[in-house]
Amino acid sequence: MPKGLALLMVTAIGAALLFGAGLIFWTQAPAAVRCDRVSRDRVDVTVERRFLGLHPISTETVPDVINAFGVREAGGRKSGGGSSFAQNVLVLNPRHGAQTRVPGVASQLTRPKAMARQIDEFINVSSERSLTLWYIPWFLHLLALPFLLVALLMVYVLGNGLLVTLGFLKPDPPP
Numbered sequence: 001m002p003k004g005l006a007l008l009m010v011t012a013i014g015a016a017l018l019f020g021a022g023l024i025f026w027t028q029a030p031a032a033v034r035c036d037r038v039s040r041d042r043v044d045v046t047v048e049r050r051f052l053g054l055h056p057i058s059t060e061t062v063p064d065v066i067n068a069f070g071v072r073e074a075g076g077r078k079s080g081g082g083s084s085f086a087q088n089v090l091v092l093n094p095r096h097g098a099q100t101r102v103p104g105v106a107s108q109l110t111r112p113k114a115m116a117r118q119i120d121e122f123i124n125v126s127s128e129r130s131l132t133l134w135y136i137p138w139f140l141h142l143l144a145l146p147f148l149l150v151a152l153l154m155v156y157v158l159g160n161g162l163l164v165t166l167g168f169l170k171p172d173p174p175p
Contacts, residue, residue, distance in 0.1 A: 004165075006161075007161045010154050010158050012125045014150075014154030021147035029049040030050050030137075031047055031049050031132055032132060032133070032138040033115060033133045034130075036129070044061055045065045045066065045119065068089055069093070070089065070112040071089055073088075073101075088111070115133050
């Protein structure tokens, strides 16, 4: 196989793996849920999704929340009538307006329900001025790490191959 074709294949595979890892990190971004006590009887809840926990992707504020709860939401339907996918979702109930399903806080696990309990305690019991909770889908981020590591290895192989091809590095002599 010609060296140029091999480098092109390494580049294409590395780019596909890097894209896959980036897609997982983007769609499963960590979410920071911040509750701010505006007045004695008003709490605003802000949900901020962040890429890798650092760069904000989206921010949504639900004003005057009176309670929060976790609900088991069904996904698509199977032909037998059952749900093919169900997840726990954090739902905020404002004093005025419709219930708000919090984007980015949904899991097969019970974390959204635990967050809802903490938000309810903050609204009804606590006298603190603010509360910040994090939701991070660790399992999916761990699944993305092999994609990322293999992509970085391929970038190294590609860079090394280009440097040898361009004459900046000498190829290793055969043993």
